[in-house]
Amino acid sequence: MLQATPQEDKTRDDGQKKASLDAWVTHYQSYAAKGQNASYIPALEHINSSQLGICIAEPNGTIIHSGDWEVPFTLQSISKVISFMAACLGCGISYVLERVDVEPTGDAFNSITRLEMHKPGKPFNPMINAGAITVSSLLPGKSPQQKLEVLYSLIEKLIGKRPTINEEVFQSEWKTAHRNRALAHYLKETGFLESEVEEALEVYLKQCSIEVNTKDIALIGLVLALDGYHPIRKEQILPKEIARLTKALMLTCGMYNASGKFAAFVGVPAKSGVSGGIMALAPSSTRRVLPLQGEFGIGIYGPAIDEYGNSLAGGMLLQQIAQEWDLNIF
Numbered sequence: 001m002l003q004a005t006p007q008e009d010k011t012r013d014d015g016q017k018k019a020s021l022d023a024w025v026t027h028y029q030s031y032a033a034k035g036q037n038a039s040y041i042p043a044l045e046h047i048n049s050s051q052l053g054i055c056i057a058e059p060n061g062t063i064i065h066s067g068d069w070e071v072p073f074t075l076q077s078i079s080k081v082i083s084f085m086a087a088c089l090g091c092g093i094s095y096v097l098e099r100v101d102v103e104p105t106g107d108a109f110n111s112i113t114r115l116e117m118h119k120p121g122k123p124f125n126p127m128i129n130a131g132a133i134t135v136s137s138l139l140p141g142k143s144p145q146q147k148l149e150v151l152y153s154l155i156e157k158l159i160g161k162r163p164t165i166n167e168e169v170f171q172s173e174w175k176t177a178h179r180n181r182a183l184a185h186y187l188k189e190t191g192f193l194e195s196e197v198e199e200a201l202e203v204y205l206k207q208c209s210i211e212v213n214t215k216d217i218a219l220i221g222l223v224l225a226l227d228g229y230h231p232i233r234k235e236q237i238l239p240k241e242i243a244r245l246t247k248a249l250m251l252t253c254g255m256y257n258a259s260g261k262f263a264a265f266v267g268v269p270a271k272s273g274v275s276g277g278i279m280a281l282a283p284s285s286t287r288r289v290l291p292l293q294g295e296f297g298i299g300i301y302g303p304a305i306d307e308y309g310n311s312l313a314g315g316m317l318l319q320q321i322a323q324e325w326d327l328n329i330f
């Protein structure tokens with residue numbers, strides 16, 4: 001019998017992975033009806049909530065996708081991961097951690113309560129709004145434009161294209177960001193914010209409005225899975241320490257007050273946003289069952305979210321993949 005060539009083996013394996021993703025996307029799409037689009041950002045309310053898409057990025061350049069993988073959506077809270085990495089790159093890890101802690105809260109992402117309860121009001125972690133607004137103010141640069149430029153160039157390095165902002169989503173949030181303004185004023189008063197309130201908010205809300213698709217966030221997940229090494233650029237674009245710290249924060253705080261459940265029942269570092277994106281990653285493991293033993297990044301989009309602010313069908317899809325492909329890091 002003729003032996004299959006390595007290329008034929010790869011094509012068959014990729015076909016099987018794609019067939020599995022297609023079946024799971026079709027199955028979990030029906031669960032989207034149990035969630036709702038984020039309505040507190042008016043521009044997100046009218047998006048088709050039954051969409052579900054996924055993309056997987058592997059170090060050898062293989063991209064496997066399914067469903068609504070190419071639909072653009074705004075980063076929202078997934079941007080907190082990127083601004084944290086950019087701030088650590090620009091000012092150093094210890095400078096950033098003097099201003100924002102690395103402890104999960106168990107509270108909603110926009111909660112205000114702990115800031116005053118725990119003196120001196122240092123935000124608990126960079127994945128809640130208080131921490132993320134603080135981090136945005138730490139980005140190198142004097143003006144919001146300069147700070148955003150630092151973020152855009154890191155994103156450009158990560159995904160290979162210059163990001164653009166969804167102006168409608170930005171305006172929609174800018175006009176309704178009363179709680180974020182309250183958080184920023186409190187942080188300014190306690191000395192954690194390093195720019196003016198309106199400037200920090202402009203950076204924060206513009207970074208939330210950056211448009212991506214599932215392939216873009218799968219690529220960022222892949223670079224994190226590889227401890228900061230970009231396999232397409234063949235370049236270490238983040239120090240290993242920053243990549244590892246970021247992954248620890250994703251695992252402990254990335255899915256808001258569902259992070260514990262997520263770590264327990266899915267078991268991979270992941271970060272969600274209220275527009276329905278989930279950026280996740282799998283490290284390599286030879287103990288894992290096939291089809292994927294190497295590192296890979298995962299991007300998911302499903303705009304209907306649950307009570308915690310995480311994509312409902314997207315979270316279920318990720319749980320299915322983690323179970324079937326044995327991704328749990330524990």
Ligand code: DON
Pocket residue numbers: 075076077078109110129173180205208256272273274275308309310
């Ligand atoms: O600050 C906000 O309200 C949003 N721009 C981002 C929040 C977010 O994505 C929370 N996610 N689950």
